[in-house]
Amino acid sequence: MTLFDVVFSGNDAAYGLAEGAIDAAIEKYGADKAVSFPDTAYSLPCYYAVTGTKVNTLGDLKNALGVVKTLMTREQRLNDAFMSGVATALCAEFLEVLKYVDNPTPYEAPCAGHLPDAAIRELGVPLVTGDIPGVAVILGAAPTAEEGVELVKSYQAQGILVTLVGGIIDQCVEMGYKTGANVRVIPLGKDVTAVVHAVSVAVRAALIFGNIQAGDAAGLMKYTMERVPAFVNAFAPLDPVIVAAGAGAIALGFPVITNEETFRVPKSLIVQKDISKFNATSLEARDIKIKVTKIDIPVAFASAFEGEIIRRG
Amino acid sequence: MGTFKLTTVEEFEAATNRLLETGKKVGADGWQYRVANQTPHCKFGEQGICCRICAMGPCRITPKAPRGICGCDAHGIVARNYLKFTAGGAATHSDHGREICHTLYCTSPDGNYKVKDPEKLIRIAKEWGVETEGKDIYDLAHEMAVLGMGEYGKVFGTQNFLKRAPQHTQEIWEREEIAPRAIDREVSCSLHMAHMGCSSEPKALIRQSLRAGLSDGWGGSMAGTEFSDVLFGTPKPIDTEANLGVMVAENVNIVVHGHDPSLSEMICEYADDPEMIAYAKEMGAKGITVSGVCCTSNEVAMRRGIPMAGNFLQQENVVLTGACEAIVVDVQCIFPALGPLSKCFHTKFITTSPIAQMPDSDFIRFSAENAGENAKLIVKTAIENFKNRKPELVYIPDMKQKATVGYSVEAIVKTLDGVTNSQVDVTGTTKPLIECITSGVIRGAVAMVGCNNPKVRPDTAHIELMKKLIANDIIIVASGCSAQAAARAGLMSKEAKDLCGAGLKRVCELADIPPVLHMGSCVDISRMMILVATLAKDSGLNISQLPVVGCAPEWMSEKAVSIGNYVVATGIDTFLGVDPYVSGSDQVAELLTSGIRDWVEASYTVEKDIEKLGDRMIERIEEKRAAIGI
Numbered sequence: 047m048t049l050f051d052v053v054f055s056g057n058d059a060a061y062g063l064a065e066g067a068i069d070a071a072i073e074k075y076g077a078d079k080a081v082s083f084p085d086t087a088y089s090l091p092c093y094y095a096v097t098g099t100k101v102n103t104l105g106d107l108k109n110a111l112g113v114v115k116t117l118m119t120r121e122q123r124l125n126d127a128f129m130s131g132v133a134t135a136l137c138a139e140f141l142e143v144l145k146y147v148d149n150p151t152p153y154e155a156p157c158a159g160h161l162p163d164a165a166i167r168e169l170g171v172p173l174v175t176g177d178i179p180g181v182a183v184i185l186g187a188a189p190t191a192e193e194g195v196e197l198v199k200s201y202q203a204q205g206i207l208v209t210l211v212g213g214i215i216d217q218c219v220e221m222g223y224k225t226g227a228n229v230r231v232i233p234l235g236k237d238v239t240a241v242v243h244a245v246s247v248a249v250r251a252a253l254i255f256g257n258i259q260a261g262d263a264a265g266l267m268k269y270t271m272e273r274v275p276a277f278v279n280a281f282a283p284l285d286p287v288i289v290a291a292g293a294g295a296i297a298l299g300f301p302v303i304t305n306e307e308t309f310r311v312p313k314s315l316i317v318q319k320d321i322s323k324f325n326a327t328s329l330e331a332r333d334i335k336i337k338v339t340k341i342d343i344p345v346a347f348a349s350a351f352e353g354e355i356i357r358r359g
Numbered sequence: 360m361g362t363f364k365l366t367t368v369e370e371f372e373a374a375t376n377r378l379l380e381t382g383k384k385v386g387a388d389g390w391q392y393r394v395a396n397q398t399p400h401c402k403f404g405e406q407g408i409c410c411r412i413c414a415m416g417p418c419r420i421t422p423k424a425p426r427g428i429c430g431c432d433a434h435g436i437v438a439r440n441y442l443k444f445t446a447g448g449a450a451t452h453s454d455h456g457r458e459i460c461h462t463l464y465c466t467s468p469d470g471n472y473k474v475k476d477p478e479k480l481i482r483i484a485k486e487w488g489v490e491t492e493g494k495d496i497y498d499l500a501h502e503m504a505v506l507g508m509g510e511y512g513k514v515f516g517t518q519n520f521l522k523r524a525p526q527h528t529q530e531i532w533e534r535e536e537i538a539p540r541a542i543d544r545e546v547s548c549s550l551h552m553a554h555m556g557c558s559s560e561p562k563a564l565i566r567q568s569l570r571a572g573l574s575d576g577w578g579g580s581m582a583g584t585e586f587s588d589v590l591f592g593t594p595k596p597i598d599t600e601a602n603l604g605v606m607v608a609e610n611v612n613i614v615v616h617g618h619d620p621s622l623s624e625m626i627c628e629y630a631d632d633p634e635m636i637a638y639a640k641e642m643g644a645k646g647i648t649v650s651g652v653c654c655t656s657n658e659v660a661m662r663r664g665i666p667m668a669g670n671f672l673q674q675e676n677v678v679l680t681g682a683c684e685a686i687v688v689d690v691q692c693i694f695p696a697l698g699p700l701s702k703c704f705h706t707k708f709i710t711t712s713p714i715a716q717m718p719d720s721d722f723i724r725f726s727a728e729n730a731g732e733n734a735k736l737i738v739k740t741a742i743e744n745f746k747n748r749k750p751e752l753v754y755i756p757d758m759k760q761k762a763t764v765g766y767s768v769e770a771i772v773k774t775l776d777g778v779t780n781s782q783v784d785v786t787g788t789t790k791p792l793i794e795c796i797t798s799g800v801i802r803g804a805v806a807m808v809g810c811n812n813p814k815v816r817p818d819t820a821h822i823e824l825m826k827k828l829i830a831n832d833i834i835i836v837a838s839g840c841s842a843q844a845a846a847r848a849g850l851m852s853k854e855a856k857d858l859c860g861a862g863l864k865r866v867c868e869l870a871d872i873p874p875v876l877h878m879g880s881c882v883d884i885s886r887m888m889i890l891v892a893t894l895a896k897d898s899g900l901n902i903s904q905l906p907v908v909g910c911a912p913e914w915m916s917e918k919a920v921s922i923g924n925y926v927v928a929t930g931i932d933t934f935l936g937v938d939p940y941v942s943g944s945d946q947v948a949e950l951l952t953s954g955i956r957d958w959v960e961a962s963y964t965v966e967k968d969i970e971k972l973g974d975r976m977i978e979r980i981e982e983k984r985a986a987i988g989i
């Protein structure tokens with residue numbers, strides 16, 4: 047299978063899931079049932095940013111799925127793979143928003159799920175000033191919990207905002223590693239679709255800080271590529287849905303670094319077998335230079351710890 | 360989005376028409392009129408079924424007369440003509456290469472010619488098994504020059520550069536008995552075979568065509584390129600401009616035209632000389648502008664960023680601007696029409712080579728030994744001619760585009776190093792390009808080469824094909840007049856990335872390159888051979904498996920046929936937009952378009968419908984991808 051075929055099949059799978067879930071929800075609640083993420087002015091941020099259309103009801107969501115389908119062209123060209131990647135992210139967003147129907151808190155600690163606009167506004171300034179030099183999206187489970195946590199820790203020590211999706215969350219829990227928005231290590235969710243909450247951050251950054259007009263998909267991608275220093279670390283095994291989501295990330299300008307043997311694309315899809323080198327590989331791929339001078343002290347030192355609450359004992 | 364816009368062929372033509380008006384005023388003709396006079400062409404010649412290689416002829420083949428007087432049939436006649444055509448091209452490139460070797464022989468630390476890229480010289484010397492340790496670089500240069508010239512008449516063995524090809528390719532050449540021996544031998548052997556009463560068997564003649572072609576691509580042309588780099592520096596990315604608008608009305612305009620950089624490099628040196636610039640000012644000009652036409656232009660653009668005034672069918676336009684003080688030529692693709700044309704203006708038409716002497720020209724014999732004084736004399740002659748300009752005839756079309764050129768194989772590899780990741784990749788290879796291709800981000804590559812030919816609306820085929828290919832994520836490497844068409848249109852501007860598909864666009868952005876890479880002059884197609892050889896070695900695939908094809912949509916010269924033969928014989932499918940005079944023999948046509956595939960794993964496609972030619976290239980590239988499962 048060509049790389050693009052894998053993307054297409056992952057996209058088809060995500061689309062199938064979204065379609066099934068939306069139909070089932072309409073069956074259950076009716077097409078007029080309201081859908082939304084909490085605490086955002088951007089409706090379904092990814093879908094809104096790409097199309098300029100807000101989704102209010104399940105009926106709207108069904109229509110939105112029709113729009114997504116138009117992105118799913120199947121030529122063997124990167125443009126088609128990119129658009130299918132975007133379509134996959136949108137399907138993920140649909141699946142995620144359905145979790146919020148009749149349930150204001152589908153996510154429980156440590157997972158955050160959808161992040162409110164306020165959190166993005168708060169992160170925006172340090173992102174612009176470079177105090178947060180990058181955003182890491184870690185996806186899947188590392189070969190061992192130790193390696194996974196080491197990686198998270200290494201980013202945290204550099205002031206990089208870390209978002210976690212899937213098995214790595216349990217690995218942090220297992221190792222008793224402290225996570226949360228205050229230490230800038232944010233577990234999003236355990237389903238792969240939760241990755242869209244990281245995308246949503248980048249997309250809303252473009253709308254809020256980049257003055258990108260909703261519906262200007264090309265401008266959006268240019269902004270994220272040039273201005274949002276995010277990257278993805280995806281652990282093996284990669285299933286087609288993850289690869290398709292990865293294509294979406296690459297479309298936004300975010301390189302994907304993986305330890306799975308797969309196709310390679312310079313600066314975009316990089317195979318790094320050695321987890322201990324994920325950090326250096328990722329930073330170089332995204333051209334992130336760390337401003338913080340390394341201070342030789344026994345505990346990790348970075349702005350990520352500014353919000354940490356020191357508990358007694 | 361920016362304000363970037365390609366210059367259209369319509370705009371090219373409008374400028375040309377305006378210049379032809381000036382021509383009319385002074386009684387000059389142009390190729391446009393001569394084409395009309397020659398149309399329609401003789402059908403026998405067009406089909407390749409006219410033979411005049413002995414004095415029993417000329418013979419021509421018709422249904423009533425299926426054989427010449429000697430009994431040769433259409434297939435024999437067509438194949439012989441094809442072989443002679445090839446031999447002409449191979450001789451031309453090869454003599455150019457020999458001149459470069461001779462120039463290398465004339466280098467000295469304080470002479471006109473120096474060794475500018477000693478590392479490259481040492482690298483080639485090592486390849487050739489020459490001891491370099493502790494040797495003075497000029498002694499080495501002289502030794503290599505003699506060896507290089509020896510390649511033309513070596514008694515035993517085959518071309519040294521063949522070793523650069525992947526093992527598999529070398530084995531094909533051996534197996535098919537097309538590994539070229541001495542360069543001159545292949546040319547004269549071709550002429551021998553094509554003599555009356557020698558070969559009339561199409562397979563034997565086409566086989567020799569491939570061998571003669573290979574003696575050019577992996578012999579003469581490669582020597583020309585490699586030793587030109589040693590002498591004048593290996594090209595690196597450099598910014599320049601293209602189209603007639605690069606000529607400057609207030610300056611003395613010297614146009615270099617032809618092929619051998621030994622001349623054009625020297626002219627550029629002296630045009631830069633403060634003494635000469637002061638002299639130009641004394642004569643009332645603001646300065647000196649050197650620009651180029653055809654391949655010598657490509658050479659100095661690649662190495663010095665000298666602007667490119669135009670390609671083959673623009674050569675008369677340069678004079679028609681009325682602002683050309685001197686058009687200085689050496690060899691190949693120079694219209695003899697320039698002599699009479701120049702006489703209509705103040706322009707001095709300066710021929711310099713005993714190989715290319717023309718009526719109505721000022722002959723200033725140029726050789727490596729007297730290069731400095733003669734280059735100076737030429738520049739001075741041009742300067743002194745400034746005052747003879749007729750201001751009422753001066754019109755320089757205000758058209759030019761930015762171009763980034765200088766993509767030698769070395770420069771391409773260096774550019775690719777820029778997208779590697781030091782944590783996982785090695786540098787100094789073509790692997791990043793292979794990764795872009797195998798992942799599908801880039802679908803493949805097309806080598807666009809060759810001339811202009813009035814049989815095709817000039818430059819349209821080059822430009823339209825390139826636009827179509829880059830929109831389909833196919834990267835272009837270009838040389839010769841094809842490269843200049845691209846540069847004039849704006850396709851070598853980095854901004855042209857916006858005309859690409861998403862994949863190639865992303866690559867252009869990340870690697871900071873234009874979508875059409877200028878690899879140099881016609882002899883520099885040897886660079887393309889080295890590039891595919893490297894891609895094959897780095898990927899572990901055979902050359903014929905790579906999703907790479909060659910294309911000469913507007914070709915016209917014998918050199919182009921020689922090039923086609925070595926490209927095909929290297930395993931690269933080649934697409935032609937002009938028929939090589941073989942339609943008179945179904946056997947020869949069949950051989951070239953399919954039969955030779957059994958020998959060398961590639962063949963020709965001839966398609967005069969340019970739109971279809973593009974479709975077929977894309978199809979072939981996709982077929983090749985499917986065959987290796989990418």
Ligand code: SF4
Nearest residue numbers: 410413416418427429
């Ligand atoms: S070689 Fe044969 S075909 Fe050619 S001109 Fe002589 S007689 Fe005629």
Ligand code: SF4
Nearest residue numbers: 671692809810839840
């Ligand atoms: S491309 Fe053709 S016309 Fe142009 S310089 Fe080369 S051989 Fe001559």
